Amino acid sequence: ETGVTQTPRHLVMGMTNKKSLKCEQHLGHNAMYWYKQSAKKPLELMFVYSLEERVENNSVPSRFSPECPNSSHLFLHLHTLQPEDSALYLCASSQDTGSSYEQYFGPGTRLTVT
């Protein structure tokens, strides 16, 4: 257990659906991250939040919409996704953005878009 939880662990959705991924960290960290992990590709940083403020949007399509209501919770709202969005979505946290060299990851949500 890393202290970072994600729900759901698996999600199958159609291209017209709307769903949300949830991440919660119990480490008292101030920075949270969303990553996309596809087979045979590097982890792709999607968003970075520092103290509930988005500090990085790594050219992510608008069909992905993050939300950080407090420093412990992070959501990723999904709508009108494409099949190529199928991947493992990982949430991570670090003490702060200056300590992002040491991130703690959740187990991920395996997303399949049909």
Place this chain on the structure above:
Amino acid sequence: GQSLEQPSEVTAVEGAIVQINCTYQTSGFYGLSWYQQHDGGAPTFLSYNGLDGLEETGRFSSFLSRSDSYGYLLLQELQMKDSASYFCAVLNTGGFKTIFGAGTRLFVKA
């Protein structure tokens, strides 16, 4: 542009030593991290090099040479449970944008 290169696969026998190399090209470099990820699991932090030289943590060591834009992860006394993917990751001078390599799949054989 920014890129990291590491071998896609490495195979070694139990009890041996293996070195996983990582070379990087980045517009601003702050440090190099290493993560381990077992199949179906989350990446877990192993080590960080902010300065040149060797960092040792138990059976694992990590090395950085800024002048060569190169680092490596050294795993000693390999165990079957070390079979996993290992990622190097560069932290940019922006401070929070971490770029990951594609990962090296390590197979440990009996």
